[in-house]
Amino acid sequence: MSNLEQTASSVAFDAAQPSDNAVSRAPKVPFEIGRRGLLLLSWLAPVVLLIVWELLAQAGWLSPQVLPAPSKVLRTAFKLAASGSLLNDLGISLLRAIGGFTIGASIGFALGILVGFSRIAEAAIDRSVQMIRAIPFLSLLPLVIVWLGVGEAEKIFLVALGVTFPIYINTTLGIRQIDPKLIELGRVQGLGTLDLIRRIVLPGALPSILTGVRYALATAWLALVVAETIGAQSGIGFLAMDAREFLRTDVIVLTIVIYALIGVAADAIARTFERRLLAWHPNYGGAR
Amino acid sequence: MTLHVAPSSTAASPAVVVTHLYRAYGSRVVIENLNLRIERGEFVALLGESGCGKTTLLRALAGLDPIDGGRIAAPRRPAVVFQEHRLLPWDTLWRNVALGLQAADVRERAAAALAEVGLGDRLDDWPRNLSGGQAQRVALARALVQEPELLLLDEPFAALDALTRIRMHHLVRELVATHRPGVLLVTHDVDEAIALADRILVMRDGRIAFEHRTSGARSIARAELLAELGVVASHPIPA
Ligand SMILES: Nc1ncnc2c1ncn2[C@@H]1O[C@H](COP(=O)(O)OP(=O)(O)OP(=O)(O)O)[C@@H](O)[C@H]1O
């Protein structure tokens, strides 16, 4: 009984001080097994689901027109990849995403910096941006199509629109959250405005900005899916809509999987950036 | 803001001269007709009850706040150590120390300054891995690496435990003896003031109300006492 209480209290103590290596290291060994077990358990459900799906499809209980077997999707993937058309469409989709993201992120970052630094810019810009932000950006699609047609410009515009706001908001937020005492320190150390921004403001705002980047990656991807689903002659979305005409559910499922995989990959890249750039931050990579 | 360049021709060049300083927050007058002169190499402690305006004076000297009247004549921008270390968490220790340093051999200078405060082996470490006393030592190094003629300390040891505080006292004495800036130390600790300062000022009613030159005898008595307690001064405290 008392033994149990002691363990519980020591665990609570560790949780309260996650950054204290010396303390949290001690009880790690019994936890290691538990954590690995939990990891296995977390993978159990998806794997079982996949197997059941495959079995149902093999048994003919699942019509291929509703859902193709996972193995069939895999075979389609190889076939399309071998013919080169899959890589081509994938490349086009990625180019659109990167183009739109770059434009949207640049605008969002520039506006965010401006508003974060200048009260005048804040008064002039912030309310308008917040009002536009209230609009679900995908609802603008019909209007964007009227303006720009269904070409590349429309798709890149929509992606950029989805990216601008999360980057803008997190940049201004990050700048506002900087400890004014550190700004004051910069002045005491004789930093000029440019050095103040470079050495204190941007690094201080970086965690928030990178959060914005990760969020923007998700919206960029969403915007791309929607834009490509409506009137595209190439790209992953086009592949899906083309397959729809021929009831090729295997291709459709494949495009869904590809969208998911690229989303995961983008997030992983963003996380790597976070770990690298925020090595100093106790909540990110534990670099010393 | 009136930070004037004082003529360097005067024999004993002061680190700072304050004349008829006046400072108010709205209608609340905090500093009124305050006069103060600190020579280079002189260690001055400033005592006074809470809220009497010590920090206000220090911030005015640092050029952080505007003044409402009078004159502050300082040769150069003073260095400041605050109660909190104010290290940039995203910079390694040597980059923290080098913040604002204009020189070709920035890293070497920062390394030398860190070595002086006993952290020469932690150049590339992060501030979050430091104890409170170590962080405050880095803040001290960051102030001194600028070779200031005036060093302003606003209760820099208040958050430290008693033993660490005493170690910091010895370190500060050594550093000040080496670099010889004029020092203004704001503190609540009378013993600290006695132990460190050549001159102790008491602030009241917006001005310097009392001045005391520390006699050697008490400092020596205290040093002996500390030696008895096991805290050894690496430099004997001069009489
Ligand atoms: N930004 C401010 N606006 C208005 N009043 C202020 C401001 N800063 C300080 N004061 C007032 O000025 C007076 C002096 O404050 P100050 O911080 O200089 O005191 P202090 O001597 O440093 O006190 P302590 O020993 O507690 O640090 C106090 O009455 C305080 O309320």
Ligand SMILES: [Mg+2]
């Ligand atoms: Mg104060």
